[in-house]
Amino acid sequence: MPDALRVGMAGLGTVGVGVLRLLESNRDLVRARAGRGIEVVAVSARDRSKDRGVDLSRVRWADSLAELASDEDCDIVVELIGGAEGDALDLARAALSQGRGLVTANKALIAHHGLEMARLAEENAAPLKFEAAVAGGIPVVAGLREGAAANAIERIYGILNGTSNYVLSEMEASGADFGDVLADAQAMGYAEADPAFDVDGTDAAHKLAILAAIGFGSRIDFDAVSVSGIAEVRAADIAHARTLGFVIRLVGVADCEDGPEGARLLQRVRPCLVPKQHPLAHVTGPTNAVVAEGDFAGRLLFQGAGAGAGPTASAVVADLIDIARGRTGHPFSLPVDSLVAMERADPGHRVGRDYIRFTVADRPGVLAEITAAMRDAGVSIESLIQQGRAQDGNGVLVAMVTHEGEERCVRHALELLEDSDSLTAAPLVLPILRD
Numbered sequence: 430m431p432d433a434l435r436v437g438m439a440g441l442g443t444v445g446v447g448v449l450r451l452l453e454s455n456r457d458l459v460r461a462r463a464g465r466g467i468e469v470v471a472v473s474a475r476d477r478s479k480d481r482g483v484d485l486s487r488v489r490w491a492d493s494l495a496e497l498a499s500d501e502d503c504d505i506v507v508e509l510i511g512g513a514e515g516d517a518l519d520l521a522r523a524a525l526s527q528g529r530g531l532v533t534a535n536k537a538l539i540a541h542h543g544l545e546m547a548r549l550a551e552e553n554a555a556p557l558k559f560e561a562a563v564a565g566g567i568p569v570v571a572g573l574r575e576g577a578a579a580n581a582i583e584r585i586y587g588i589l590n591g592t593s594n595y596v597l598s599e600m601e602a603s604g605a606d607f608g609d610v611l612a613d614a615q616a617m618g619y620a621e622a623d624p625a626f627d628v629d630g631t632d633a634a635h636k637l638a639i640l641a642a643i644g645f646g647s648r649i650d651f652d653a654v655s656v657s658g659i660a661e662v663r664a665a666d667i668a669h670a671r672t673l674g675f676v677i678r679l680v681g682v683a684d685c686e687d688g689p690e691g692a693r694l695l696q697r698v699r700p701c702l703v704p705k706q707h708p709l710a711h712v713t714g715p716t717n718a719v720v721a722e723g724d725f726a727g728r729l730l731f732q733g734a735g736a737g738a739g740p741t742a743s744a745v746v747a748d749l750i751d752i753a754r755g756r757t758g759h760p761f762s763l764p765v766d767s768l769v770a771m772e773r774a775d776p777g778h779r780v781g782r783d784y785i786r787f788t789v790a791d792r793p794g795v796l797a798e799i800t801a802a803m804r805d806a807g808v809s810i811e812s813l814i815q816q817g818r819a820q821d822g823n824g825v826l827v828a829m830v831t832h833e834g835e836e837r838c839v840r841h842a843l844e845l846l847e848d849s850d851s852l853t854a855a856p857l858v859l860p861i862l863r864d
C-alpha cells in the first residue's frame with residue numbers, strides 16, 4: 430500500500446475534533462476507500478493547553494500556522510479555523526504557494542478569495558477542496574461538479590444555513606423565542622463563531638456564491654449576492670404563513686438567465702414563504718437542502734445535515750480520500766481562465782408572488798391607503814390578513830399575499846407609501862418560493 434497521506438490540521442474546534450474522531454473511528458474503512466492511510470501528523474490551534482477530549486499525544490503540535498504551512502512532513506493542510514481574512518487566509522496562501530494541498534470548511538474564505546485560491550492551486554499543482562464549506566455533510570459540491578457535470582444548470586436554490594433553519598423551524602414548532610432558540614443552536618455547535626453571520630444571511634450567501642460558481646462555471650462573485658436575514662421575521666409572520674399554507678425558510682437562490690447580451694446571474698438570500706407541499710418546507714432543524722435544476726437531469730435534490738461536528742467531518746474526510754486517490758479536478762469545475770465573469774441580472778422584471786407585512790396605525794382609512802398604493806403600482810392582492818394589535822402596541826399588523834407580478838411593481842408600491850404616517854414601521858416583503 431502506498432505511503433499514508435500526511436495531514437497538518439489547523440483548528441481543533443467543533444469540526445477539527447470531529448475530523449480526528451472520524452479518522453480514529455473509521456480508520457480501516459477510510460484506508461480502504463482512500464487506497465492508503467490518512468494520518469494527521471501535526472495540528473495547530475490557539476490554545477495548546479485546552480482539553481479537547483481527543484488523544485493528541487502522537488501528533489506534533491505546530492506552534493504557528495506558518496510552521497504548519499511549510500511542514501515538509503505534511504502533504505495537505507486542512508484549515509478549520511474560520512474567517513475570510515487574517516490567519517486562515519495567510520495559512521491558505523502559504524500552503525498552496527508551497528505546493529501543499531488545501532482542504533477547508535471555510536466558506537467565508539472561499540466566497541471572498543476562491544478565485545485566488547483556485548489560481549494558486551493551479552499554479553502550484555496543489556489540490557484545493559472545500560466540500561465541507563457548503564451544506565455540511567451533504568456532498569453537493571461534488572454532486573454539482575461531478576455528478577451533474579453533463580448538465581447546463583439553470584437554477585440552484587436551497588436552505589444553506591443550519592442555524593437559521595433551526596431557529597425558524599423551532600419558532601414555528603414551539604412558538605419559542607428567537608434568542609432562546611439561537612442560543613440552543615450555538616450550544617449544539619451549529620452556529621458560526623459570530624452567529625450574526627448565520628442570522629443575517631451572510632453564511633448562506635457565502636455558500637450560494639460557491640455553488641453558483643461551480644454550477645454556472647462562473648467567477649465567484651460574493652459581492653453580487655443580495656442578502657437579507659431572518660431577524661425581521663416575527664412570530665406573527667410565521668403564524669400568517671401557516672394560515673396561508675406556507676412555512677418560512679431562509680432560502681438562497683441563484684438564477685442564470687440568457688439575454689441578448691449574454692447570460693446574467695441573480696444571486697439572492699432571503700427569508701421566503703415556502704408552500705407546504707414543496708420539498709424545502711419539510712426541511713427542519715439544522716438540515717440543509719439544495720435543489721439544482723439541470724437541463725437533462727431535471728430537478729436534483731441534495732439533502733442532509735448542514736452543520737455539526739460529524740457531518741462536517743464527513744465532508745472534510747471525503748475530500749482527503751479524493752486527494753489520497755488522486756481525484757482532484759478543478760475546484761470550480763473549470764480551469765480558472767475558463768471561468769466566466771457573469772453580469773448581474775436586474776431583479777426588477779422578475780415575476781413572482783410576495784408576502785408583504787405592514788405595521789400600521791390603528792385608524793380608519795389606512796387599509797384603503799395601502800390598497801390604493803398597490804392599485805397605483807399595478808400590484809394585485811390575492812389575500813389579506815389583519816389581526817389584532819402589534820405586540821408593542823404600536824400598530825396593527827396587516828399581511829397580504831400578492832398575485833404574480835413584476836418585482837418592480839411591489840417596489841414601486843412601497844415607494845408610494847414611503848412617506849405615509851399610516852405606516853409605523855418599515856414593511857417586510859418576503860417572496861413566495863416558486864416551484
Ligand SMILES: NC(=O)C1=CN([C@@H]2O[C@H](COP(=O)(O)OP(=O)(O)OC[C@H]3O[C@@H](n4cnc5c(N)ncnc54)[C@H](OP(=O)(O)O)[C@@H]3O)[C@@H](O)[C@H]2O)C=CC1
Nearest residue numbers: 440441442443444474475476509510511516534535736737
Ligand atoms: N461548526 C459547523 O457545523 C461547521 C463549521 N464550518 C466551518 O468550519 C470552520 C471551523 O468551524 P468550527 O470548528 O465550528 O469552529 P470553532 O470555533 O469550534 O473552532 C475553531 C478552531 O480554530 C482555532 N483557531 C481560531 N483562530 C485561530 C488562529 N488564529 N490560529 C490558530 N488556531 C485558531 C481555535 O483554537 P482554540 O480551540 O485553541 O481556540 C479552534 O480550535 C469554520 O470555517 C466554519 O465556518 C463548516 C461547516 C459546518
Ligand SMILES: N[C@@H](CCO)C(=O)O
Nearest residue numbers: 590591592620621736
Ligand atoms: N453555521 C453554519 C455551519 C455550517 O456551515 C450553519 O449553521 O449552517
